[in-house]
Amino acid sequence: MELYMSRIENELMIDGEITSIYSIKTSQMETAKEILAFQNGELIKTVHITKLNWYKNKIKIGDLILLVLGGDRKPWKNGLIAFAKVISIDYLKESSKNYELDVELLWKLPAEMTPDDFYIYPDVKNAQNIGPSINGTPNQAIGKIDKKALFAIFAAIDNIFPGNELFIKEIIGEKNFSYIQNVPVLRNTIPKDQIEEDLLVTHGDSKGKNKNFSPKNISIDKNTYSVFELNRKFGNNLIKLDSDFQRLDVWKTYQKSELIESVLMGLPIPIFYFNEASTGELIVVDGRQRLTAFFEFIDNKFPLTELKIFSEYNSKYFKDLDPLMKSRIEDYQIQSYVIVPPTDDSIKFHIFDRVNRAGTQLNKQEIRNALYNGQITKFLKKVVNSAKFRQSTSNYFVKDTRMKDRYIVLRYMAFEYYFESLKYGYEYTDIDTLLGNAMTYFNKLEESSFDRYIDKVQKGIDNAIFYLGNDAFINKNNKSSRPINMNIFETQMYFLSRIPQSEELKQVVFKKLESLFQDKNFIDSIGSFRDGKTKIETRFKIMDKLLREVNV
Incomplete structure (x- = not known):
């Protein structure tokens, strides 16, 4: 479906026809079930929507519909969920204000998007049923969406659910896809995604570029x-x-x-x-x-x-x-x-990266997940999908599709492995090598030995909920953005996995962990060059000092 920019503010040109864009908020059980049951890639799937009244004599066949789920105490999360186009209109009786639509589903989002997801996109601000500044709208409400809002909505989708360019282009067309790259964004409200940056595979600064690999080690x-x-x-x-x-x-x-x-x-x-x-x-x-x-x-x-x-x-x-x-x-x-x-793991890493460059590039954790598949990857998947992990991280990773949540848990476990291995002469070189070595080690462990690490992870998460609640794993110096900080996650997990759960300690523990954000050495250790050996040792020594201060 090829879309071209129209001079009309609220409309688009689709295949030579003027097309309007609408949002429909529905709480009807059958309608919602049909939308939620839809699988992208299915043959034509139509959904019937009733009890509509606004725009009765304006909406037409071919118009683009943004479907939003609503309602109170429903078995779904409210928010934007799918895109569709109008294929038939039933105007009912002439005297009736209501009308009904049949729409063809074009694409269902991986998860519902709430107004909070569009907060940094000012063009979505007043988009009915979708925008963050909109007060509650009635169910079965239909609103008109302008082009600027539509492109900003797709920009948000592309940001939250990367790798879906194909679906977006099928709806808005190749020519208009470039518009979503240039929509206005409130830059000063966007927290720098430290985790995503850390997972990026950088071709010009590859960790292994200076290594001299023997051809014997490449097969x-x-x-x-x-x-x-x-x-x-x-x-x-x-x-x-x-x-x-x-x-x-x-x-x-x-x-x-x-x-x-x-x-x-x-x-x-x-x-x-x-x-x-x-x-x-x-x-x-x-x-x-x-x-x-x-x-x-x-x-x-x-x-x-x-x-x-x-x-x-x-x-x-x-x-x-x-x-x-x-x-x-x-x-x-x-x-x-x-x-x-016996191809070296670091060589495999580069092969994975090079082969996948033609499509949506895999990040480092996605590559590790394939290279070191075993009990460690199964555990990481299990723990990040647990209700307690989601609670402890304030649901920050619910819409993550790129394994950032698994990465921060792996980092913590890898540092536990690192400190245990120091007594056997382990030498730290870089974080990627450590993570690969740790995954290899965890996959070789017998179940009883691996359980020790599982227990630490679970205890750390339980204590994060008990002692810190919604303040767990965030940078208190940047609380307004509330992103999970990976270095704070690994250090707080290290600390919390080593203390008992006690009401008497609650106030002490909270104050001790809060004091870290006034500690210049700690703040420096989670800043630039945070994965250098000196910075790592600094922040974990600070955590050991806190443990001694709470007498555990």
Whole structure:
């Protein structure tokens, strides 16, 4: 759907037609259920909306709708949830003020967006049902949205849910996508995202660029697999798609169908990249979407659609194909490169990064999650999805899709590993090496030994809630922005995991931790060069001093 800027303030030009933009807030149970049940990539999904009254004689077929969930005591979180377009209008009786709509769902957001999510975008301020300055609006309220607000809304979405450019472009078009990059933002209210910056893979300043790797430590095999063989491996749990490490740009059915049609035509497809784990599993570095399409089609999970050459197979599942066509798919040869042991982990890290640069770039934690898959990655996923972790971090990471929450927990655990390893002569070089070494160590631990670290994490989180409540893990010198600070997280967790839970200590502990924000040495240790050895040792020595002062 290609959109072009219109001179009319509240409208857009879509395929040569003037199109208006509306928001609809609904609390109807059936309507909400249909929206929430929608999966991006489905074939046409329509939703019926009733009891509308405003704009009865103005809204028209093709208009763009922003769907917002509302209502009190409903089993959903209120907020913007999906985009749709009008496909039919029922004006009911001429005497009636009400009318009804059928809309086609275009895209559902990964999570609801509340007015707070748009606070730094002034153009969204007065967007009805959406903007942060809007007082409560009645359910089934329909409001008109101007172009500036629409682009600012998409800018907020692109910021909170990165990796969804494909969906956004399908709604607003390639030409207009650039507008969302330049919407006004209240810069002075945006806290610098220290965690996101820390996870960024910087190509020009790679940690390993000065290392002299021997060719003997780099082993990459070129292999050919049939689709049938890969599907068999997947069925035997020998291929790790690891969907929670990869990105959110999930293919739609027509994209999967296009891949299948290419195979039926005998066309070549891009090379796949795998990392072979020590257990023999193949972890997908590049090609997850394509493999998922193959496996799902063979498993009859979607029908072919929008085929151009083999149009006679549209609407057919794998089971409906004749034996020759099935064989073409199953016998298709896939070219791949496999990174095999004993390739150095830091080299694997760079291979992951380079291979994935063409798409939405993976950050460091997403790469680690694939490289060191095991009991540590399972635990990190479990703990950050727990109610207590979310409570202790004031739900700061609820909408995170890039593993920032797992990263801060891993950092804390890695420092616990580091201080224990010092007595065995461990030498600190840089934070990325430490995190990789720690994950390797945790994956090799027996369950009983690993439980010691789990207990520390759980105790730290429990005590954060007990002693600090909503003040846990934030920089008190920048309280207005309230982002979770990773260095404060790791140091407070270190401290809190070492003290008992006691009402008598409550006031003392709170004051001791609050005093850190007047300690110039501590503040300096979480500032620039925060992951240098001296800064790390400084802040944790300060925490050891606090522990002695509370006599534990």
